[in-house]
Amino acid sequence: MSSSVNKVKLITAPGFADDVVNEIKGELPSLLEYYVDDQVKWDFEHVTDPLTGSTGDAREILESILKNVKEDEKDFLVCLTDLPLFHKSKVVVAEAYEQENIALLSMPGLGSTPMVKRIKASIIQLVNEMYYGTSEDGATRLRDKIKEAGKEGLKVVDGYLVGNKGFEKFSPVRRETPQNGEKNIDVRFTIPSKFWGGLRILTGMVRANRPWRMFPSFVKVLVVAFATGAYALVFPSLWHLTNQYELWRMILLSFISISAMVSWIIVAHKLWESPRMETNNLKRMLYNIATVCTLIISVALFYLNLYLFFLIAVFLFIPIGLIEAQIGTEVSYQYYFLIAWVITSFATIIGALGTALESEETILSATYGYRQKQRYEQLKKKEEEEEAEH
Structure with a gap:
């Protein structure tokens, strides 16, 4: 039986991101219980914010959300934008500020793959990153749960952020820990290849259209x-x-x-x-x-x-x-x-x-x-x- 409640607030850009979250938010509490921690109850809130879709500056989005939206230190915030994000000319798929429990997901970075499935999987992984921090235990637990789900025929997170199936073989997503004293960011998921990253983000943008x-x-x-x-x-x-x-x-x-x-x-x-x-x-x-x-x-x-x-x-x-x-x-x-x-x-x-x-x-x-x-x-x-x- 759940002993505590964790609140996850999904903040989306108006339009495509909004529609996708409306479709999946009913499934997310049970998925997080299964994949992240079944000893707590997960409560979801959905907010539409035009800033999430009005700037391609990830830092500006995170800082604004941190300043204007976050109400409780224990809240987990996941922002979904339909804009392409870049860091030093590399395509950014997602970023997380684990210290403040804030994550940002760029939908075009997911490419033209089945969007609903990939977003569910990405939200699960980002919440897992923030929940367990840099601990290897959290990553190991998620991998074990994915294998367990595969054996049971559950493939909800079969296409999570860092994978090696399908299109991922050509444009693999790399998990990076920012260096050089970057503030307000603890982990970043990028596509190293400029060609495949550009192709992937372009197909994702067309899909978002x-x-x-x-x-x-x-x-x-x-x-x-x-x-x-x-x-x-x-x-x-x-x-x-x-x-x-x-x-x-x-x-x-x-x-x-x-x-x-x-x-x-x-x-x-x-x-x-x-x-x-x-x-x-x-x-x-x-x-x-x-x-x-x-x-x-x-x-x-x-x-x-x-x-x-x-x-x-x-x-x-x-x-x-x-x-x-x-x-x-x-x-x-x-x-x-x-x-x-x-x-x-x-x-x-x-x-x-x-x-x-x-x-x-x-x-x-x-x-x-x-x-x-x-x-x-x-x-x-x-x-x-x-x-x-x-």
Whole structure:
């Protein structure tokens, strides 16, 4: 039976981190009892703080949380941010200030692996680090518990911070004890390789942007593009073009149409990060690459759905005998797939590029720069309210 209570406060940036914690916080008390200490009861509190998502300076986050949020010396604080963190050009996955029981976890540092599972595992390890301090007993106990859980078929922390499975083999996370008298930090988890660290954090940033959530904004574009393409679909000139196109030309046309739409969205909605004081060159480059990759995934989903609509339309409305009569050669039903492919590319370029997206807010919210701007405004408003109260 538990003899005492330990309080863990999860502080998250608004958005993705918030949603993930809401999904997992009900499981965490029992997991900490199993993996960390079953002689105490673990109590959780969840707080959303814009500062956690408005700065990429880990020290600034930790010091602010220590000053404004921590209420009891025994409380354990774990901050989750969707921003990339760096220390001397190395990607930082997590940091912990064991003396004050504060830890910071950068979600992009976890890469594109199953996010919910990795965050649960990371929180467990960070609380274990703070609970046992630098004692080897704590690390040994956690490793033993993980092995025990594996034998019992439990894989909740199978992908904890320092592992050697899957993508970890290429971008291993290293546990470091800061040197040179660094204050307010006792342990840091980094990725030594700049290449793999950069790739990992970029895929994590794209995941944090959640490109699949942008698709509803393309509904209006989808309707216009389909209407435009459906009109051209019944004309024999399209069938002749399809008959003359080689595979490389179709692939090139797809690439051009998707690239054109991505470029148009970036220009029309001013998504490209320009130099400004709050963002350094490295982060600005990462923000822009993450935006482009996010839009490529979203537009590719749009392209695939449009293709499926055209494929159905071709099968329903164009008899194969009519196609053969027009192009003067025998064709199989495979030809329908090629017609749908060509018209999808043309419809994307002609119809979609002149149409406004359904929800500009959804598109903007999927970019780091816009979310940063929103959080700066929230933080400023919060500070003004606190000053008014005093």
